[in-house]
Amino acid sequence: MPASYDPSLALQLKKKAYELGADLVGFANIERFANAPIMMSPQGILPSARTVMVCAIHHPDATIELDGEESAHASDSYGVQIAMNDKLDHISFTLACQLEDMGFRSVPIVSSNIWRYKEYKDLKAVFAPDISHIYAAVTAGLTELGWNGLSLSPEYGPRNRFVSIITEAEIEPTPLYKGKALCDMCGACIQHCPTQAFTKEVRGVNNVRVEDKDNRFANKNLWRCAWAEHFALDLDQGVPDVVNEDVILNTVEAQGRRSGTLGTCLKVCVPPDMRIEKPDYTQFTTRKNQFMPTGLPMPRKILDQAVLTATEYAADQVVVISEKTAKAMGIELGTLLPDAKSILAVAIKWRLDGYAGIDEDDRKRISSAIHEEAQRAMVFATLDIARIFDTLGVSVISQSRKAQAIIRDRKLFGETPDGYGICYSSVVVNCDLPDMDLPLRGNPGRKLRGTQAVKDLARAYGANLAGVSDIARINAVVDQLKGDAAGRTILDAVDLNDLFMPYEPSVISRQLRLYRPTDYLPDGKSVLVLGMRYPEAALERAGKPPAEAVGPYVFVQYQIHRELTILALKVVKTLQEHGYQAALTHDLTHLGTETGSPRGLHTAPINNAVEAVCAGLGQLTWNRAAYTEEYGINQGFIAIVTDMPLQADPVQAATIPAVCADCGKCIKACPVSAFEPARKLDLKVGTETYAFMPLETNRCRWATRYALTNKDGFEHNGSNLDLRPEAEINEENLAVALRQRDPINKFRPTIVQSCRVVCPLQKKD
Numbered sequence: 001m002p003a004s005y006d007p008s009l010a011l012q013l014k015k016k017a018y019e020l021g022a023d024l025v026g027f028a029n030i031e032r033f034a035n036a037p038i039m040m041s042p043q044g045i046l047p048s049a050r051t052v053m054v055c056a057i058h059h060p061d062a063t064i065e066l067d068g069e070e071s072a073h074a075s076d077s078y079g080v081q082i083a084m085n086d087k088l089d090h091i092s093f094t095l096a097c098q099l100e101d102m103g104f105r106s107v108p109i110v111s112s113n114i115w116r117y118k119e120y121k122d123l124k125a126v127f128a129p130d131i132s133h134i135y136a137a138v139t140a141g142l143t144e145l146g147w148n149g150l151s152l153s154p155e156y157g158p159r160n161r162f163v164s165i166i167t168e169a170e171i172e173p174t175p176l177y178k179g180k181a182l183c184d185m186c187g188a189c190i191q192h193c194p195t196q197a198f199t200k201e202v203r204g205v206n207n208v209r210v211e212d213k214d215n216r217f218a219n220k221n222l223w224r225c226a227w228a229e230h231f232a233l234d235l236d237q238g239v240p241d242v243v244n245e246d247v248i249l250n251t252v253e254a255q256g257r258r259s260g261t262l263g264t265c266l267k268v269c270v271p272p273d274m275r276i277e278k279p280d281y282t283q284f285t286t287r288k289n290q291f292m293p294t295g296l297p298m299p300r301k302i303l304d305q306a307v308l309t310a311t312e313y314a315a316d317q318v319v320v321i322s323e324k325t326a327k328a329m330g331i332e333l334g335t336l337l338p339d340a341k342s343i344l345a346v347a348i349k350w351r352l353d354g355y356a357g358i359d360e361d362d363r364k365r366i367s368s369a370i371h372e373e374a375q376r377a378m379v380f381a382t383l384d385i386a387r388i389f390d391t392l393g394v395s396v397i398s399q400s401r402k403a404q405a406i407i408r409d410r411k412l413f414g415e416t417p418d419g420y421g422i423c424y425s426s427v428v429v430n431c432d433l434p435d436m437d438l439p440l441r442g443n444p445g446r447k448l449r450g451t452q453a454v455k456d457l458a459r460a461y462g463a464n465l466a467g468v469s470d471i472a473r474i475n476a477v478v479d480q481l482k483g484d485a486a487g488r489t490i491l492d493a494v495d496l497n498d499l500f501m502p503y504e505p506s507v508i509s510r511q512l513r514l515y516r517p518t519d520y521l522p523d524g525k526s527v528l529v530l531g532m533r534y535p536e537a538a539l540e541r542a543g544k545p546p547a548e549a550v551g552p553y554v555f556v557q558y559q560i561h562r563e564l565t566i567l568a569l570k571v572v573k574t575l576q577e578h579g580y581q582a583a584l585t586h587d588l589t590h591l592g593t594e595t596g597s598p599r600g601l602h603t604a605p606i607n608n609a610v611e612a613v614c615a616g617l618g619q620l621t622w623n624r625a626a627y628t629e630e631y632g633i634n635q636g637f638i639a640i641v642t643d644m645p646l647q648a649d650p651v652q653a654a655t656i657p658a659v660c661a662d663c664g665k666c667i668k669a670c671p672v673s674a675f676e677p678a679r680k681l682d683l684k685v686g687t688e689t690y691a692f693m694p695l696e697t698n699r700c701r702w703a704t705r706y707a708l709t710n711k712d713g714f715e716h717n718g719s720n721l722d723l724r725p726e727a728e729i730n731e732e733n734l735a736v737a738l739r740q741r742d743p744i745n746k747f748r749p750t751i752v753q754s755c756r757v758v759c760p761l762q763k764k765d
Helices: 007-020 061-066 080-101 133-139 188-192 222-229 245-255 264-268 300-312 323-328 360-391 401-410 451-460 471-485 551-577 609-614 656-661 665-669 697-704 731-738
Strands: 024-029 051-058 106-109 114-116 160-167 205-210 213-218 317-322 342-351 396-398 420-429 436-439 465-470 489-495 505-511 526-533 582-585 635-642 681-685 688-692
Touching: 007 024, 007 051, 007 080, 024 133, 051 080, 051 133, 051 360, 061 264, 061 396, 080 106, 080 160, 080 360, 080 396, 080 551, 106 551, 133 160, 133 205, 188 264, 222 245, 300 317, 300 360, 317 323, 342 360, 342 401, 342 551, 360 396, 360 420, 360 551, 360 582, 401 420, 451 465, 451 526, 451 551, 465 471, 465 609, 471 526, 471 609, 471 681, 489 697, 489 731, 505 731, 526 551, 526 609, 551 582, 551 635, 609 635, 609 681, 656 688, 697 731
Parallel strands: none
Antiparallel strands: 024 051, 051 160, 106 160, 205 213, 317 342, 317 436, 342 420, 396 420, 465 526, 489 505, 526 635, 582 635, 681 688
């Protein structure tokens, strides 16, 4: 073993990955990527990289067996794949942060990361990711490629989803898989492919060569392969002999979209030694589980582990219904899983305190963001619970839409009181579990004592930074800025058309209104601001050659939004359980905006930056970031208004304004001239004075929300649209511009704010 390898590092990372929910973990040295196209390679993204860490989650077998039987379009629980992707994103993000804590620059790669639909510069591939996880899994010794191009593991065949982390850490590579061939060219994928992707428009054979191992697979036309699974076109209406981008777009316009599909090649592909028949589940050969149930009662420890898993995601209640009880209730569990014996459901509830003083549209945005992350927490919980049973050989499905309807219609969690939200998910298993209705949280009988206890609570939930501002400090900031805000309008545009159709905008104008903490909570006494960092290399390397990849930065931006939302919801729920009111907000004063991304709109990097300065966490920069000693500008913030009296933190000494004044790069770099230096204000925050750079929000949004110019990162996605805004942006000229958006990549804006890319403060001192 080379002296540079520290075996404890690999073990630490494996331990964390398995704790986070990975089923497979492997490591590849960078030399194994020698044959990768430089623009799709880890060394292209992070030239100093030495290792790629790859993690996988196993598909629940019953989902693959039961869905897609009558039609590839017919599915009940295949949505679990979205939960798997989101869980892998959490794993990638968390491990990259851990590696950075250890002193290794690292870049997390998002699970589903196809940004470049079209050829880009020297990269001739279409549907090109930043790096290919299925190829990375081969290099990390976890898999080999089948003829269908899927990555087959000796444990699960193709029923895996992968994620990768690029790092400078030098870790001993996992040996390449060189066991019995996992693909014996049985031809099932060829025979059953509904788009004939293996028999039409096939251009020979691809080969991924890693060291001395070849991985040969069909060179398919990926547009054809994506006909239904990606573009959701109706298979029953036939697939043309020639499929390309124009054919796809014309068919979407003529026929509309039906639904996505379960990949048939995934469904029918089973390595030779794993094949078994389960006629009650599927007409196709399926995977033999390494473990076989005994039929004996499930050990109590397993059920306890399932319940404890739910508590990790802040669930409030677990309900278990046995087969006998289900029948008495008129519920046929066999409609969910052929030999189902029990259903286990988990729910999270939250109280919506306050918000009466903010506009209805903003209330809806906050409520929607909370609901989305609360639901994601519950599907994470049931995915993890499903894996507990699946590992024991128990047949299980999670995220069944039919089961969701049963929970809703039968009110398994009781009536939801007014002013509360609720989200739930379930697993259905073919083992006997006892009936149960178990509350998981409640009033602890004592109150949190002191500001430090609240900060410690937030850090325990995952916050990297926690600070407190009093109400008066933020009110004073709003008073100073309300003159600048007066008369400013914001243009909100939505697309009335479906995906992959021309953008049909509806644009509404509204007046900018600044908020105070008491607009969220009339009896509010304190504002708790929480920060979470992301790996700094994601911004530092954004758009840089040789890879010119922006996906990692886009990923960490929307992942920060997700992580902060569920973190803040946990804090809010705990404060409420201790007898206080609390309301979270992604943009307390309303000085921020939203950024477009392939996962939808999310919190912009400028949001809650001024509030963070008020809470003593950092200093305000000219590009409207909060610079912190710990992480530079590489973090996001969320705020919680509460009636718990907390001790305000002192505002940091204003040393950054002079640094910004000597630099000014952000002002020059903005492609739409959104900053207004002529209107710069001296903003008094507590005892300190900061330079506040006014921002024309509609101009900023032109690039960062609507991606109408490709100069804020979108050009690296292959976008050719480069429209510059007129002197005054209004409803009419914004709508004209939006109609020029590309029908395919309109829903995948990959935005990297130029003002951040050029900022020297992205690196901490």
